[in-house]
Structure formats: C-alpha cells, structure tokens
Amino acid sequence: MLYGLKIAMRYLTASKAQTALLVSGVAVGVFIFIFMSALIGGLAEFILSRTVGDISHVTIEAEIADPAILIDADGFLLAAIEQGRQRTATLRDTETWVPLIETVPGIRAVSPQIAGAGFLTRGAQVAQVSVTGLEIGRESAILNLEGYIIAGSARLGSGVVVLGRRLAEDLDLSVGQVLRLQSSNGVTAVLTLGGIFQTGTGMLDRSSVFVSLPTARTLFALPQGVTRIEIKLDDLNAADDTALRIRALTGLDAVPWTDGAEQLMEALNAQAQTGYFLKTFALITIVIGVASALLLSTYRRRPEIGIMRAMGAGRGFVVFVFVTQGALVGLLGGVTGATLGYLALLPFPRRDEFVSGTLPMDITQGSYGLAIILTVIGAILASILPARAAARVDPVQAIGQ
C-alpha cells in the first residue's frame, strides 16, 4: 500500500499549519506522559532510597531459644527449665552461612553483625546507646557509613568506635578522644573515637555506635557466631523472593524489609495509580485530538474522496489513507514529544544525586518507547472513526455538491 501512504503523506503536507498544530497537540500529550512517568518513577525511587536505601533488605535475626519443656507420655507437664542466666541469642556457624548466602543471585552485600545495648561514658557524662559490631573493611555494606562521615573516618579497627553527630555533641566529643563503653553484659572496653557521622535520621545520630566485630565479641562475650545477618540486594523489589530463597537454602528465618512496610508500599502504590490515571488522561486527550482533526479533514475532503472512489479506489483504500494519516501524526507527535520530554528532563539531577527541595525527576524512567508506541496505537484507534466515515462517503453526493 505504498500508494496509500503517498496520498496520506500528501494530505498531511498539503495543510502544513493544520498538521503542525495537530502534531504539537499530540507532542504535548506525550510530553505530559513522559514527565509523569519520570516524576512518579523518580518519586518512588527517591522515597525508597530515603526510607530503605540505608537499611537491610533481608535480615536474619537470631531467635532466642525457647526453654525446653519436658512432657511425659501421658501429657502432664512435668517441669519448665528456664535459662540459667540472661544470654544473647546467637546465630552459630556464621562462617558456613555467609558464603552460602552470598551465592544467592542479586545479593550485593552480606553483613554479619553483633548488636546489643550499652552505656557510653566520658568523664561524668553517660549515654545509653545501641551498639553494632561490623566486619572490619565492610563497614558501609548496609548503612553507607562512609558517605555520612563528617569527621574522622568510618574505618573500624580494634578499639575504635564511630558514632553519630548528636551523640558526639551531647557528650562533647571530638575525633581521637578516648571513651568507655560498657555493654549490657557488664564488659567494659576503652575505645578511641575514630569518626563522627550524620545520617539525618535522629535515632541513628543520637544513640547508635559502631565498633568492629572483634570488639563486639569481647563486649558481648560472644566468642563465636553473630546476633544477626543483614543483607543488601541489587534490587529492592526482589526482597520477598530473595528472602524465600535464603530460607529454603539455609533454613534460617530470613525476613524481607517489606514485612512491616505495608503502609509505605500502599503509599507507593497509590502514587503509581495516580500516575496511571494522569497518563491515561494524556492518552485520551491525544485520541480525542487526533479523532476530531481527522474527522474535520474527512469532511473537508469529501469531494476528493468521491473522485477517488469514482476512479476505482475501494473503501479499504480510503480507510487505509486516513488510518495512515492518524498513524503518521501519532508517530511524529510521539517522537517529537518524547524528544522534548527527554530534553526537558536533562537539567534535573540524576537519580543517584537527588537533592531534597527539587522534583526528583528520573530521566531513565521516562518510558519513551512506551509513550511513542501507545501514542501511535492511540492515534490509529482515533483515526478509525474518521476513516470509516470517509469510506462511507457517497461519491454521487460528494461529487454532485
């Protein structure tokens, strides 16, 4: 149908101003579509990176072993044996678990940790803190400690402690000073302040301290094992699946971050729905615009359609000519809108450099191809009604006018 294409193109180029207007109308719709995609996508990215970017995506916590219960054959409870003294729950055999977990695809980092509570003292001042022991050299595996350091370094040697800015201010500390950390197990260690971080999260900055894993072993009297394993993934959304895999592989109770994050997921979902809604409206606008413009053109060209029919053009040919016009307008408007959308998104900061206060537009989530494809499909659908009207033109009436 090369010839139908030629006629469609001629019709479009014959009324340049009208075609230009129509194409710009479509382009604006596509532009809005792309802007919405980039904004909704970027916003979701931004919110996720702010809320879960710095936390573990899959966590394995040690369970405190239930005291054994002895039951006799007839079902009478004989005795409940309680744990003799308070003991931190541990995951033993970390050495075997960690390499095994690391084989699961999509895992970026595995961080075995020992967590507990303690008191930090400097002179007469005392602060209650939560203590986390991290592997030396992998301090930033989960929380990007290194990125948040404002003084000193994140490097945890033995005898080094890193803590938050609010805590440092409360205790009037500076890097290089010596402090005492007493664990809930009653063990005291003398530590040097190696670095101060500021995450912007109050709880972390006010009451978290990080020490090396060996230091934590001493503090919490744990010669072997850890209290939890934190895992970071390449893809946040794969947490549920990955947790299941780890569970199946190790039998450990791996919990994805999405457990307990239902509200966040709901909010993101609602936001995505709003996006679909607006994008649908952009598409409907395009369809109505194309349909009305082509319907007008059908009306204006009635005599010509009559002549073509009299000269032996079939109804299918007429339909093809008008549908092709719609498709061309859609393609042209789609590509123009997508290009403009891309150019308009260029000045926005990249997704890993989002700054609060500006719109978190993600240029990589513009859905350019989808926008163009949907626009072409929409324009073709929009041209079916005018095309059918054109095919129904009665040549006798059209020529007799």
Add this chain to the structure above:
Amino acid sequence: MTELLEVSDLTKTFGEGEAATHVLRGLSLSLKTGEMAALLGPSGSGKSTLLTILGTLMKPTSGRHWMLGQDLVAANDVALTEFRNRHIGFVFQFHNLLPDFTALENVIFPTAVRAGRETPAARARGRELLVRVGLESRIGFQTTKLSGGQKQRVAVARALMNSPELVLADEPTGNLDRASAQQVMDLIHEINRDEDTTFLISTHDEKIAASCWRQIVVADGLVTG
C-alpha cells in the same frame, strides 16, 4: 459495431411515500462500441442520474444494467469498484481533480490505485496523455494552478488512463468559455476517432450536441428521442 452496454426498464426513485421523486420511469437505452452520443433534456430530467447509474456509482431502483456481458445490478461494491476502474472513465463538471496533486499524479491515479504504486510505465503513459491533450508544459503543475479548460483536459486525460471502453461526461464544458469548450470537444472527438472509445456526454449546448453522431433526449424519465 458490437453492443457495449444496455439498460432496460430502468427506474430510479428518490425518497419514499409522498416525498418520492420518480426520476427515471422505465428508461431503456443501449450504446455500441465507438459511439459518440450526446445526452440532452431539460434541467432535472434525470441526465446526471442516468450517468451515475451507467457509471456504477449508484444502483437503479429497478431494471437491468448490463455492460461487457456483466450484470452490474447484481454486482457488489468491490466488484463494481474494480469494474469502474478498468472499464469506465469519468469527466465531471465540478470537483474533477485532486487539488493537492500535480496534473501527472491526477492522470495516473486510476492505474496507481490499482497497482498500489506509481509505476514508471504508468508515468510514461500519463505523460503521453498529457501531451496528447496539449498540456506538456503543465505536467508537473499543481492542479490548483491550472485554468478551467486545462483542468477539464487533465480530467479527460485521466478518464482515458486505463483505456476504458466507456467515458461518461456530465456537462464537461458547462463551466468553460466557448473557445475552451471547443478545445475539449475537439479532443474528445479525436480520441473517439482514434481509439474507438465510446462517449456519452450530457450537455445543454445545442452546438456540442449537434457535433455528436447521436442525440439521446431524456424527458419525464424516459428516452424520448
């Protein structure tokens, strides 16, 4: 001469009931190959109606319509479109050419629409026809830039493009001055003589009618002479 087409007992009624207009009332007519006939009659007598039926653009209310051995009353739209394209050429009074196309593109339309593209052979024939109608200097012109007489000559060239057996012309010179009208009629006569193409030309012009071999007069929905 062989018989080209025949219509018999043709009726055409527009509208229904009280508002019905009986335009054709049992008209019969036959044309032979190579004939050059004028269609005469007062305004509103049904000349255009008859030409549209003969051109397969409209079906009669009743009656028979045969051409080249085919029953055109029974044929469907697709078959009629194909038939029209191969065997019938049209020249109208108004709205004749596609305004956004050149003279050559207009002329080769009937061949291109059938082939699905403009073939070099079609272009060559189109050029030849435009030379024949005396428009070699206007081949690439946009048709909106042609005079009325030039436009009608392009229309004649286009009507001949697929070498049809029959050309129907509805007041082809109705819009032209005397000189241009004469030019168009001379052209039609020449083609009729050289190629044996049958022409049926409706006209109010006595002089044009007199130049044809045969005069068919329509009145009250019947052929009266």
